[in-house]
Amino acid sequence: MVEFIVTPWEVKGKVDYKKLIEQFGLKELTPEILEKIKKYTKQLHFLLRRRIFFAHRDLDWLLAEFEKGNKFYLYTGRGPSGKTHIGHLIPWILTKWLQDKFDAKLYFQMTNDEKFLFKRELTLEKVDEFMYENMLDVIAIGFNPRKTKIIRDIQDISLLYPEALKVARHLTFSTVKAVFGFKESSNVGQIFFTCLQSVPAFIESVLRKRNVPCLIPLAVDQDPHFRITRDVAPKLGYYKPAIVHSKFLPSLKGIGEKMSSSEPETCVFTTDPPEQVEKKIMNAFTGGRDTAQEQRKYGGNPQICPVYYYYLFFFEQDDKKLKEIEESCKSGKTLCGECKRMLIEKINKFLKEHQRKREKARRIVNKFLLK
């Protein structure tokens, strides 16, 4: 029985991350490797401490190279098929921290071509509208404009295409079929696309004409693309990119439910006004009991509660306070209504600031573009 599905275009069911590590052939993010990171960063980011980033590929190698003075660059991205929601921000926030701590250059890829190829209902114009809006969110995160370049696939295709052709020569239909589950009825653009997503994983080596290590923080569903890159890059003379993988912020409808930009009630968008946030959170599924009385008596279950995961993933970064939230839920001390109201306040506080930065970002978008 398939309990869950994780591909770049579909995440379904309750994801068992331990099983995913096995299925994908990842390495667990162990205390040992976190210690190695801490050597350079002094503190550990809460997304690492809490194992929201839970797995990696070749992070040990990357850190050993860094130790030798061989600095790495960062690469992450976004497929602009809709508004940005809080879940999208998770890998970006760690990426920003890594940029600061390791003084790393970042390529941020906007796969507007991908979204056009995979979403029949979208026009090129619509994808680019989403892309612009998503870029505002990326910039609002606070990336260093002197060290960050946004690659827009279609607009920057002249940079990517010659390198994508080199990847393509090493990649057969039977491989992309095995990796992504493509069928004979898949369109030929979908089949070729992964080549474009590979390129930023070695573009710095192309441009600098010497091998530069690359670290890709991503949500784990994107890993299959880079399994291909890691297979092909050495054949082109480049390093395999290292990767750190994050879990998914659950849907507000419940763990294992699909979170989707096309179902606004399942997630909080970065552009939601306070009333919208309030409504969404108040309607969210929780780990609470059927009645207040029962909850006082038996306590709630944070492990199945999206509200708790919102604290865990983002809105309570202090471990002690998070523990308190968890405990007063389990002991029945805090009921869901109160807990939700506290979260709404935190989300709206964050969004007020984020939306201000987002508006300011409009003026500096050009600084982040390649051309």
Add this chain to the structure above:
Amino acid sequence: MVEFIVTPWEVKGKVDYKKLIEQFGLKELTPEILEKIKKYTKQLHFLLRRRIFFAHRDLDWLLAEFEKGNKFYLYTGRGPSGKTHIGHLIPWILTKWLQDKFDAKLYFQMTNDEKFLFKRELTLEKVDEFMYENMLDVIAIGFNPRKTKIIRDIQDISLLYPEALKVARHLTFSTVKAVFGFKESSNVGQIFFTCLQSVPAFIESVLRKRNVPCLIPLAVDQDPHFRITRDVAPKLGYYKPAIVHSKFLPSLKGIGEKMSSSEPETCVFTTDPPEQVEKKIMNAFTGGRDTAQEQRKYGGNPQICPVYYYYLFFFEQDDKKLKEIEESCKSGKTLCGECKRMLIEKINKFLKEHQRKREKARRIVNKFLLK
């Protein structure tokens, strides 16, 4: 039994053009349609008169549109995987004539990406060296620099890519498999490539923001690409391109033998010096008899003679003189040696002039480029 194979990447065996018309679903170039062309061109080009261009798609429609005042543009191209040989010039020569007679704009596509994807031994640098050399030949043909644009796929990818994505959405692996015979082991670039070859067939409509008819003169092996274009273009709101198809100049080794840039003895390159031409033609297979005596008695057979086809396709454009060559072969009056020496003289006369124009072309390449 397969007697011959014609695909964009392989031509093998003695091609039966009547059967090919059936197989590919083409229309024969009839006296009626040639008369319609003649209405605008006064004379008929020898390549049309002799049915070296032998088939078409929608040429009647194109001429009817022209009659209504709806002018067409031309599109042809070259895959730059080696030197230009005489056979390559055939479609270009008719294209040049059509440009002059119909005052038509021309897009000439250089598919450097294709050749990189299909020829494992080529680097991008090597393909672009061939491309530059091939462009000199194109320009030497005499295309109007004010009405001709050379599209270099990789260099001009930013123009082509967004449109290629639109084609890709309408094209599945199972279609390219059926049309081109791709396998699971085909690389993903090969599978996507045909989308790039489609784009110039409607690019003028994209750029002018109104529908412009397109006529593609090509060697018949390229037809499969445009079967796809003709299927997809209407779905994007564009006209189906019209096509005129040429036969292949045979190999110097004999009809049905493969002519290949990688086997220099099978063809005459545009850059061959006179001694090289002499050697190649003197070594060519002919329709002659085993001995001079037998030939005087029984005559030769022009129908199986590459030397005769060189006259037919290019080097004797006067129908009366061509008939004389044919007759004095069949009657045994002219022996192969004499016939070959006459051809060598004609080829070298042409090449001397072509090579001079080719050198002059170096100074004006930029006029033909998009950017």
